[in-house]
Amino acid sequence: MLNRRSVLLASLAAGVAMTNRAHARAAQPATPINFDVPAHACDCHTHIHGDVEKFPFFAGRVYTPEPASPEEMAALHKALHIERVVIVTPSVYGTDNSSTLFGMKARGATARGVAVIDDKTPESALDTMHQDGFRGIRLNLATGGVNDPNVGRPRFTAAVERMRTRGWHVQLYTTLTMISAIKDLVETAPVPVVFDHFGGLDASLGLEQPGFSDLVALVKSGKAYVKISGAYRSSKLAPDYQDMVPYARALITANADRIVWGTDWPHPDSSRVEGRKPTDIAPLYQIDDGRLLNQLPVWAPDAEVRKKILVDNPARLYGF
Template sequence: MFTRRSVVLASVAASVMMSNRNARATASQPSTPVNFDVPAGATDCHTHIHGDPTKFPFFPGRVYTPELASPEEMSALHKALHIERVVIVTPSVYGPDNSATLFGMKARGATARGVAVIDDKTPESDLDAMNQAGFRGIRLNLATGGTSDPNVGRQRFQTAVDRVKSRNWHVQMFTSLAMISAIKDLVAASPVPVVFDHFGGALGELGPEQPGFADLLELVRSGKAYVKISGAYRASKLAPDYPDVVPLARALIAANSDRIVWGSDWPHPNSTTPPGKKPTDLTPLFQIDDGRLFNQLPVWAPDAAIRKKILVDNPAGLYGF
């Protein structure tokens, strides 16, 4: 539930956003009202915070540099969408530094959870502290870095599982269907939950018959994997409603609605540096109408009881709300 402080912050963020719209680009805010009843305790399971780089410096090895996105802007977003809970994921631009994510979690309080990025130098004491702060998983981003070698993917996945198997954490992956097929046996045997971002990397234009999608469905059906039906604009070029994503979403939900969660992917970073630009140059955020995007959920899941699972019950179990 939003506190008085969070509502005030959301109002301030909205006014700042409007006054600064011409001064600098800002993260998008919904322009379309939500057209369905959002259940109490609804969760946005995929967001990022891009903090002031003087306080939260970007990773030198990053492949893009995003515009800023603050906790106050995120509160304004969720107030408009009637969403109470949030999962903040450390983006690749920070490497294994989770400070900006923690900053966003602290601003949100008890309604926030985090997913961290770590490396082999991250000590167990840091994982202990992150667990205490509300982190509930680690993310492997194989997509932004362009990792497609199955041997590398298998090794990194197994290392991640080994780091979290003694905790009540999960492994989250941003990758391709080809990689999911290559590690399918490891996922099936994993002692910890596995969560795939953004439709598992499936593409709307290729439909449910595309290579690898059946493997993803099998993992979901067996309960061994969760999928975030998030970032539809990454799976489809058919803005603003992404109709070719509908068969993918419905197939995943039909496979096992207990293993599906929803995320906005706010503030919608563009991880592809434009031609002629350097990774250290600012790349504008995608301007996505999150209200219209959220309104696709009843198209994907017409049953209100199923939507409650996706928005409330499944995230509560996975992230420990």
């Protein structure tokens, strides 16, 4: 059983509801890795939830996660035999990327970051972020009222235009419906486009579900990358998520040069739960990332393809 720890949250600084609940540690792998992980492998999707007194949450967030520290992340990647990491600013911080930067500095040269910005973020701040190792921005087009294509299309266009001269990529947390709605914009985008978590598909709906063929087409053409990450968000078949096999294989077969892998550690629960307020603590999912990584050889039996997914593609996309 995992050890427990009590974390004192500063309610005034962070706007977090105080509870007597002892907070769980972020998940650590319980299953040993059963294949040879290539040197310089990268986990392309993680988050850091720092000390809430130093890194207060955004008042407009829709959930409040438990803590997840750089030390815990280092232990995770030691167990997974993974050297490199991409840390993504989660929605709970709004446009404050300081917790992500904190995690990146703890990791050093083996870390890259993906930031959240808005139209008030000055170019000088982006220049500094680039020096610090940020290589992309993330748009959330799945929640909070922005899942309307009439909102998503102009937001995506504005993000692409802003990144055009910088060489950063635009990462999207979205749905297959939105991907279909912006497919034409992605096809002509002058910067790399990256879709989180299998493009937000629902494994129970089958390969013919609306939008999946558009995602595959964008990958096949080389116009988009997809993170084969967060399988538990698309599938209910824990712990091995067998129903994700055909989706992963379809995307990899379409273009193995446009696939990257990630844990989505520390596995925050951003779902809306009846009776749970945004300021209430949302427990982290306890996912066995060793077992999750062991699915990669099932999805990609060829070792050279796995090297592309874990090493070559991240090196190209994030500039390692």
